[in-house]
Amino acid sequence: xxQKTTAVLSAAALVLGFAGTTQAGTLEDVQSQGVLRCxxxxxxxxxxxxxxxxxxxxxxxxxxxxxxxxxxxDANKIEAVTSTGKTRFTKLNAGEGxxxxxxxxxxxxxxxxxKLRFHGVNYYDGQGFMVKKSLGVNSASELDGASVCxxxxxxxxxxxxxxxxxxGMKYEPVTIETNDEARQNYESGRCDVYTTDAxxxxxxxxxxxxxxxxxxxxxxxxxxxxxxATRHGDDQWSDIVTWVLNATITAEELGVTMANVDQMKSxxxxxxxxxxxxxxxxxxxxxxxxxxxxxxxxxVGNYGEIFERNIGVDTPLGIARGLNALWTxxxxxxxxxxx
Amino acid sequence: MASSxxxxxxxxxxxxxxxxRGVIIQIITMVIVFGLLAVIARNVVINLEAVGKEFSFDFxxxxxxxxxxxxxxxxxxxxxxxxxxxxxxxxxxxLIAFWGCILATILGFxxxxxxxxxxxxxxxxxxxxxxxxxxxxxLIHILAIYAIVVTILPSTKQAISLGGDLFFLSNRGFYxxxxxxxxxxxxxxxxxxxxxGLVIAFKRWAKRIQDNTGTIYPVFWISLAILTVxxxxxxxxxxxxxxxxxxxxxxxxxxxGMAVKPEFIALWLGLSYYTAAFIxxxxxxxxxxxxxxxxxAAHALGVxxxxxxxxxxxxxxxxxxxxxxxxxxLNLTKNSSLAIAIGYMDITATLGGISLMQTGKEMETxxxxxxxxxxxxxxxxxxMNWFNSRIKLTER
Numbered sequence: 138x139x140q141k142t143t144a145v146l147s148a149a150a151l152v153l154g155f156a157g158t159t160q161a162g163t164l165e166d167v168q169s170q171g172v173l174r175c176x177x178x179x180x181x182x183x184x185x186x187x188x189x190x191x192x193x194x195x196x197x198x199x200x201x202x203x204x205x206x207x208x209x210x211d212a213n214k215i216e217a218v219t220s221t222g223k224t225r226f227t228k229l230n231a232g233e234g235x236x237x238x239x240x241x242x243x244x245x246x247x248x249x250x251x252k253l254r255f256h257g258v259n260y261y262d263g264q265g266f267m268v269k270k271s272l273g274v275n276s277a278s279e280l281d282g283a284s285v286c287x288x289x290x291x292x293x294x295x296x297x298x299x300x301x302x303x304x305g306m307k308y309e310p311v312t313i314e315t316n317d318e319a320r321q322n323y324e325s326g327r328c329d330v331y332t333t334d335a336x337x338x339x340x341x342x343x344x345x346x347x348x349x350x351x352x353x354x355x356x357x358x359x360x361x362x363x364x365x366a367t368r369h370g371d372d373q374w375s376d377i378v379t380w381v382l383n384a385t386i387t388a389e390e391l392g393v394t395m396a397n398v399d400q401m402k403s404x405x406x407x408x409x410x411x412x413x414x415x416x417x418x419x420x421x422x423x424x425x426x427x428x429x430x431x432x433x434x435x436x437v438g439n440y441g442e443i444f445e446r447n448i449g450v451d452t453p454l455g456i457a458r459g460l461n462a463l464w465t466x467x468x469x470x471x472x473x474x475x476x
Numbered sequence: 477m478a479s480s481x482x483x484x485x486x487x488x489x490x491x492x493x494x495x496x497r498g499v500i501i502q503i504i505t506m507v508i509v510f511g512l513l514a515v516i517a518r519n520v521v522i523n524l525e526a527v528g529k530e531f532s533f534d535f536x537x538x539x540x541x542x543x544x545x546x547x548x549x550x551x552x553x554x555x556x557x558x559x560x561x562x563x564x565x566x567x568x569x570x571l572i573a574f575w576g577c578i579l580a581t582i583l584g585f586x587x588x589x590x591x592x593x594x595x596x597x598x599x600x601x602x603x604x605x606x607x608x609x610x611x612x613x614x615l616i617h618i619l620a621i622y623a624i625v626v627t628i629l630p631s632t633k634q635a636i637s638l639g640g641d642l643f644f645l646s647n648r649g650f651y652x653x654x655x656x657x658x659x660x661x662x663x664x665x666x667x668x669x670x671x672x673g674l675v676i677a678f679k680r681w682a683k684r685i686q687d688n689t690g691t692i693y694p695v696f697w698i699s700l701a702i703l704t705v706x707x708x709x710x711x712x713x714x715x716x717x718x719x720x721x722x723x724x725x726x727x728x729x730x731x732x733g734m735a736v737k738p739e740f741i742a743l744w745l746g747l748s749y750y751t752a753a754f755i756x757x758x759x760x761x762x763x764x765x766x767x768x769x770x771x772x773a774a775h776a777l778g779v780x781x782x783x784x785x786x787x788x789x790x791x792x793x794x795x796x797x798x799x800x801x802x803x804x805x806l807n808l809t810k811n812s813s814l815a816i817a818i819g820y821m822d823i824t825a826t827l828g829g830i831s832l833m834q835t836g837k838e839m840e841t842x843x844x845x846x847x848x849x850x851x852x853x854x855x856x857x858x859x860m861n862w863f864n865s866r867i868k869l870t871e872r
Contacts, residue, residue, distance in 0.1 A: 223833050230527055251836035252528045283728040284648060289816075289825070290833040294542040298554035301543075309648075309729065310545040311739075312830070313819045321623075322819075326631040327647055327738065329728050369528055 163367070163374035164424055167208055167235050174216045175201035176225055176234035179315055182340040183448040183456075184240055185217070193217045196447040197238040200259060200365065203437040204236060204381045207429040212436035221315055222290030226251045230368060236378055237366040240334065242292045253366040256379040259440075260364075261460040261469050263357035264296050265335040267342060270352050272329060277356035281306040286319045286328035288312075293333055296359040316341065334361045336448065336456060343453040377423055384430040386472035387412055388439035390463055395438040398431060412475045419475065440470060520839060533844075535835040536562070542830050544821045546737055558831045565826030566848060572743055572822065573809040573852070579748035580808055581801070584755025591760050602756065609753035615814050618746035622818040625738040632729055644723055649735040651723035660717035667710035674706075675699045739820040743812065751808045755801060762797035763789060795868050802860035806853050813849070823848055 167173050177185040177197055185195040193215070202212035218234040229237045230252065240262070241247075243255045266285075268274050277300070287293055289312045301308050311328050313319040320341050323331040331341065335357060342348045365378050388394075391409050393401045401409055410416040413434075414427035421427055437443065444461065448454045462468025490496040524531055536559040543554050547564045548571070590602035609617070626647045630636060635646035644651040682693045711718070723733030766789050774784040815822040816829055828845040832838050 223829060226833075226836060227838050246834070246836070281727065282731070289830055294830060295554075295834070298541060298543045302554060308543075310543045311819050312545065312821065312825070314816055318817075318819075322626065325623075325626045325647065327626045370526075 163235055163371045164208065164377065171209065172214045172216050173201065173205040173208060173236070174218050174234045175204070175239075176218045176220050176229050176237040177201065177239045179219045179221055179317070181240065181316055181337060182344050183452060183454040184336070184340060185238075187217075194447070196260070196443060197240060199437050199443040199447060200382065200385070201236070201238045203385060203433045203443075204238075204378060206432040206436045207381050207384070207425055208377065210426065210432055212432075222288055223314070224290075226253065226366075229253070229366065232368075235367075235374075240336065240363045241366055242334075242361045243364050243366075244292060247366075252369045254369055254375045256365050256367070256375060257382050258362040258364045258469070259382055260336060260362075262334040262336050262361035262363050264293050264332060264359040264361060265338050265357050266354040267323075267331045267338045267351055268329060268354060270350055274329075274354070277354050277358065278304065278306075280308065280330060282308065283329040284309040284311055284327065285330045285332055286311045286313060286323045287332055288316055288319045289314055291333070292359070292361065297332055300358045320344070334363070336363075336454075339448070339454045339456050343455075373424055377425065380423060381433065383472040383475075384412065384433055385438075385440040385443060386463070386470055387475055388430070388434050389441040389470075390465065390472065393434055393439060395434060395442060398434045402431070408475055524839060529836070531839065533840055535831075535837050535840070538835070540831060541834065544826060545819075546739065546821050558827065558835065561831055562823065562827035562844065565821060565823035565828075568815075568820065568826075569809075569812055569822040569824075569848075570852070572740070572747070572812045572815065572820070573805075575744055576747045576751070576808045576812065577805045579744065580751035580755055580804065583749060583752035584804075585759050587752060588756035588759025588763070591756060592763060606753045606756050609750055610757075614746065614750045614811050615817060617750050618742055618814055618818060621746045622738065622742035625742050629738070632725060635725070635730070642720075642722060644725075644730060646730075647738060648729060649737045650741070651730045651733050651735050653720040653722045654732070654734040656719045656721050658717040658719065660714040663714055664707060664710045664717065668703075668707045671702050671706040675702050678702070737820075739815070739818050742818055743815050743820045747808050747811055750811075751804050754804050754807075758797055758800045758804070759793075762793035765796050766792045791867065795864070798860065798864045798867065802857060802864075805856050805860065809852055809856060810849060 175198075177193070180186045181195070183195055185193060185197040188194050198215075198217065201215050201217070205215045206212040218228060220228045220234075220239065225237060225239055225241065226247070228234055237253075240260065242262075243258065247253055248255055266277050266280070274280065280301075285297060285308050287297060287310055294310070294312070297308075297310070311322060313322055316333070316337065319331060319333075322328055323341075324345065331338070333341070335353065338353050342351050342353065345351060365382065367375050367378055387408075391401075391406065391412065393409060393412070398413070402413055402415055404410060407416065411419060413431045414420050414429065418427060420429045423429065426432075438446070441458075441463075444458065445451065448456045450457055458466075458468060460469050462470060464471040490500065521531060537557050539555055540558045540561045541554050542561070544552055544561060544564050546568060549567045550560075550564060552560055552564050587602050587605060590598050591606070593599045593602075629645060629647040632646045632648050635644040635651075637644055642653055678698065679695055682695050685691055685693070721732045723730045723735070725731075770788055770792065771784055774788050775781075779787070812822055813824040813828075816825040819825075823845055827841050832841040835841075
């Protein structure tokens with residue numbers, strides 16, 4: 138089992154004393170490695186998955202690329218460190234990755250107990266249920282006695298337990314290690330229901346042989362704000378990851394896109410000029426080059442472009458912006474100003 | 477002058493002496509080993525502190541918050557503690573290890589003896605089975621069986637009904653009626669215990685008679701009669717105080733009865749036949765190690781073939797078979813940690829998996845899980861050592 142080996146290796150890293158060495162100076166480490174190592178999932182269509190030629194693609198991968206563009210000036214200098222739900226934090230804390238971009242829910246226990254730093258939300262999600270249409274179920278409240286497939290090592294296990302017990306319903310949890318295996322179990326009929334974050338359901342449904350035979354139930358039973366994470370104890374690195382995310386959001390808000398970023402360098406808007414590094418020295422203050430945000434937009438795009446390219450309505454996942462629209466358009470995506 | 481040279485003289489003397497040199501080397505080795513261990517332990521504590529994590533086992537008494545799909549022995553809910561989820565996992569590990577060792581032994585003996593058969597087909601079938609099974613990793617066997625069970629068996633709505641709607645076979649498991657004990661069932665249990673006692677006493681008595689007079693009683697058949705007739709009589713006398721909870725399809729799943737889950741079936745079969753392939757070879761080696769002369773001598777004395785096997789071959793073969801058999805039991809038990817791949821909730825999946833994830837206590841949970849496997853393995857070893865010393869050839 139690969140996951141187990143890595144858990145053991147991470148534990149071994151703790152034992153042999155490697156972990157402590159990666160605490161501070163992540164930026165220097167990344168720049169001297171010349172490659173950014175992002176902890177990502179083992180494969181969720183639309184979010185992080187290798188394509189036919191083995192190149193990682195997806196929403197989370199694009200944010201990893203954006204970070205690499207800002208830090209190294211080249212969005213392609215990334216290395217995907219795959220991890221299951223169970224091993225992701227161990228890998229990050231043991232220094233196997235520099236930053237975690239892996240649809241990870243921000244929670245109190247992860248922030249405080251697992252000792253992570255979170256840097257804002259790049260996707261507002263919530264846990265839902267997917268069933269076969271042939272079951273004739275229209276609401277999660279009709280699921281009493283059902284067998285439910287869950288992926289282990291996630292917040293979904295706890296939400297599921299809370300939802301069923303607070304509604305006085307029984308269920309049989311079928312706990313599986315990875316998303317793929319859980320999907321196979323759902324397909325074969327081992328479970329009636331597959332539950333994970335709604336974005337993950339859309340992704341899983343798009344990968345099923347007949348997506349039309351399956352439906353996502355209307356109930357969303359939890360808040361799942363997904364966002365990037367880094368280790369405790371490196372404030373400079375934390376700031377960089379925070380502002381990489383904010384730069385993509387601000388760029389969308391200011392109308393800076395991959396296509397027009399060069400023209401925008403001569404914009405009249407002072408915030409655009411600060412963002413792109415024409416005015417001010419924000420890049421240097423972060424310890425980066427002054428055109429860090431320009432590189433992000435030029436090579437990867439703004440938040441909206443990343444969203445539409447990987448998971449938007451024109452992709453197989455077909456997810457509408459919804460809560461993930463900009464605050465100016467009725468959503469929750471909001472960045473502090475570049476000032 | 478002489479006194480200042482004395483210590484180095486003593487040391488060189490000690491070093492030159494063969495016996496004391498051995499002791500010195502051992503002391504130095506021990507210091508190095510323990511020094512390394514101390515460095516490792518110190519590093520763990522320092523590094524955990526560096527990421528701001530306290531080394532503590534308090535989390536065991538926090539509510540676990542997650543559900544476990546398979547807890548046949550104790551009541552467990554999501555409000556139970558991580559400690560209890562560990563206990564559920566431990567019991568599931570022990571369950572699979574217990575039944576796995578039994579099935580692996582039975583299969584292993586059958587296949588091993590088949591391999592020695594003079595029938596060409598039988599011995600070839602056994603040969604191919606052994607070579608195929610033991611050369612494919614056990615995880616692949618488990619995943620394959622699980623895929624077969626889950627995809628080939630029908631869904632609950634089309635479940636295969638056996639024995640007039642008493643048993644059901646589906647890809648959610650094998651459902652069988654569960655006994656419900658009513659008042660009076662305790663007496664039947666007591667009668668059963670008494671008959672077991674009677675059988676043991678009868679066996680001893682029969683052995684003494686045989687030792688003294690040579691008369692042989694049909695011990696097996698008489699024991700079987702005692703074990704079946706007496707409890708049945710008690711059952712009738714108490715007015716059959718046992719009723720059956722019959723499984724029935726309600727909503728999504730079967731309710732009532734007892735269920736053997738596909739995760740258990742896949743893990744059990746996969747581990748058992750994989751280990752059986754190794755046991756078969758051990759059994760074959762053990763039997764082959766008893767020289768043909770023994771069989772020939774027994775036959776020449778007029779001992780019947782099955783008695784020859786029972787009294788002459790097996791006792792001698794067993795002392796060769798038992799020690800490596802113990803290693804196979806240990807392997808099977810440790811391999812059961814592959815359970816998480818198919819979602820069987822053993823100790824690695826509960827405490828070493830979900831609890832680890834929910835609390836972030838990887839060092840603590842892994843230490844506990846390691847300790848538990850160590851204890852289980854040591855218990856199996858000591859049982860097998862005891863068994864080995866019981867059956868070992870008495871040399872006069």
